[in-house]
Amino acid sequence: MAFKVGDRVLVLDEDLSGVVKTIDGFEVTLETEDGFLLSFDASELVLDKNSNVIRQDAFNISDIDAIISEKETTRRKPAQRLKPKERTQAAMEVDLHIHNLVQSSRGMTNFDMLNLQLQTAQRQLEFAIKKRIQRIVFIHGVGEGVLKEELETLFRRYDNLKYYDANYQKYGLGATEVYIYQNTN
Numbered sequence: 001m002a003f004k005v006g007d008r009v010l011v012l013d014e015d016l017s018g019v020v021k022t023i024d025g026f027e028v029t030l031e032t033e034d035g036f037l038l039s040f041d042a043s044e045l046v047l048d049k050n051s052n053v054i055r056q057d058a059f060n061i062s063d064i065d066a067i068i069s070e071k072e073t074t075r076r077k078p079a080q081r082l083k084p085k086e087r088t089q090a091a092m093e094v095d096l097h098i099h100n101l102v103q104s105s106r107g108m109t110n111f112d113m114l115n116l117q118l119q120t121a122q123r124q125l126e127f128a129i130k131k132r133i134q135r136i137v138f139i140h141g142v143g144e145g146v147l148k149e150e151l152e153t154l155f156r157r158y159d160n161l162k163y164y165d166a167n168y169q170k171y172g173l174g175a176t177e178v179y180i181y182q183n184t185n
Helices: 061-072 084-088 110-130 146-155
Strands: 008-011 017-024 027-032 037-041 045-047 092-095 135-139 161-165 175-180
Touching: 092 110, 110 135, 110 146, 110 175, 146 161, 146 175
Parallel strands: 092 135
Antiparallel strands: 008 017, 008 045, 017 027, 027 037, 135 175, 161 175
């Protein structure tokens, strides 16, 4: 379970928030700002990202500065023109929708699902580099854009690729295409 007593949480589908007071199995009791004690199933709650509390067990403090600086750097490489042959090559598709990755996401937190999606994307990207596949389309969906932002952070770690929105007619707004520059050695 992702919650601990003292965590600040938000209730999904309701305009409620509070502090976790007790946890009994999957039932979480929280105290609202007005002092009311309300019980919810753990699946109906998410951690409050805007809370000023940083759980010591969730992060290694020395890593936080590195993570923040990595997300703040927005270095864009100059776009290189693709040859017509490269533009028409078939792309490898990786669908990152959670229902395609696990039988059931029941009991998984949003954090768990995002980590699984990012690990899958990284594994497929490494596979494509190793097998010299030049184009991959990651289908991430539209949603709130969290997965897309995290994918872009992952892609920025590689020097030999560029990424851009995939073909709108084929994928809509919910896909990112990655082009991998292969060395010709």
